[in-house]
Amino acid sequence: xxxxxxxxLALGAGATRxxxxxxxxxxxxxxxxHFNCVAGTSAGALFGALYAAGSDLNLxxxxxxxxxxxxxxxxxxxxxxxxxxxxIEALVRTLTRGLTFTELKxxxxxxxxxxxxxxxxxxERGRVADxxxxxxxxxxxxxxxxxxxxxxxxxxxxxxxPVEVLRQxxxxxxxxxxxxxxxxxxxxxxxxxxxELFFRSQALTGRAVCCQALAxxxxxxxxxxxxxxxxxxxxxxxxxxxGRKAAxxxxxxxxTIFGGGS
Numbered sequence: 001x002x003x004x005x006x007x008x009l010a011l012g013a014g015a016t017r018x019x020x021x022x023x024x025x026x027x028x029x030x031x032x033x034h035f036n037c038v039a040g041t042s043a044g045a046l047f048g049a050l051y052a053a054g055s056d057l058n059l060x061x062x063x064x065x066x067x068x069x070x071x072x073x074x075x076x077x078x079x080x081x082x083x084x085x086x087x088i089e090a091l092v093r094t095l096t097r098g099l100t101f102t103e104l105k106x107x108x109x110x111x112x113x114x115x116x117x118x119x120x121x122x123x124e125r126g127r128v129a130d131x132x133x134x135x136x137x138x139x140x141x142x143x144x145x146x147x148x149x150x151x152x153x154x155x156x157x158x159x160x161x162p163v164e165v166l167r168q169x170x171x172x173x174x175x176x177x178x179x180x181x182x183x184x185x186x187x188x189x190x191x192x193x194x195x196e197l198f199f200r201s202q203a204l205t206g207r208a209v210c211c212q213a214l215a216x217x218x219x220x221x222x223x224x225x226x227x228x229x230x231x232x233x234x235x236x237x238x239x240x241x242x243g244r245k246a247a248x249x250x251x252x253x254x255x256t257i258f259g260g261g262s
Contacts, residue, residue, distance in 0.1 A: 011044030018043020023243025
């Protein structure tokens with residue numbers, strides 16, 4: 001299903017909560033909603049890249065459910081970060097088949113931050129896996145990615161949900177996916193270790209920026225995963241299921257945006 005005008009999909013940051021994006025994308029595909037462009041930050045960059053590469057979303061779900069905690073974490077001597085990120089980058093390269101941006105099925109914009117210049121950087125050239133690796137590099141946790149002379153870190157520092165990036169690139173309508181939503185008014189997340197502390201601190205720091213970005217979207221899909229740890233793969237199935245539920249609940253609004261029924 002295609003709509004009137006250029007419709008973009010903005011996928012937000014959220015660490016392992018980003019697996020909810022997978023459930024959302026499955027429903028979007030099942031109901032025939034096709035986007036003209038996609039932008040992603042951090043976990044949103046990962047799933048945006050997989051979507052734009054035309055990956056099998058059901059196969060990805062199976063992979064996510066089978067991944068073990070710590071399987072993708074290659075610990076480093078902490079000068080730039082605790083995790084090198086080479087394993088994750090290799091996995092992304094495999095899943096995206098080593099594609100470049102020009103080889104993708106849908107235009108993709110990956111958001112990172114040049115930590116030395118303090119600038120938002122939109123990556124749209126070169127190898128997709130390199131860009132995703134830069135976008136997930138949470139400062140202090142992952143080693144930054146040096147790319148094209150820039151020292152790049154997690155795009156969530158300045159753009160947790162990259163709605164404005166799509167607007168700047170001509171999107172007439174934007175559907176955003178926010179994976180920080182909690183069904184309770186006062187979200188409380190138990191922090192059990194260093195990784196959860198990093199993720200929780202980043203989420204709290206970026207909350208105001210995230211709200212401003214979401215206000216510019218035509219529709220915000222909010223999987224109810226805010227109460228779940230952003231650092232536990234054990235919850236993979238629940239993340240995905242909550243993504244599906246949120247997307248199914250948004251079908252009436254989606255059909256309006258895309259100009260009709262499926």
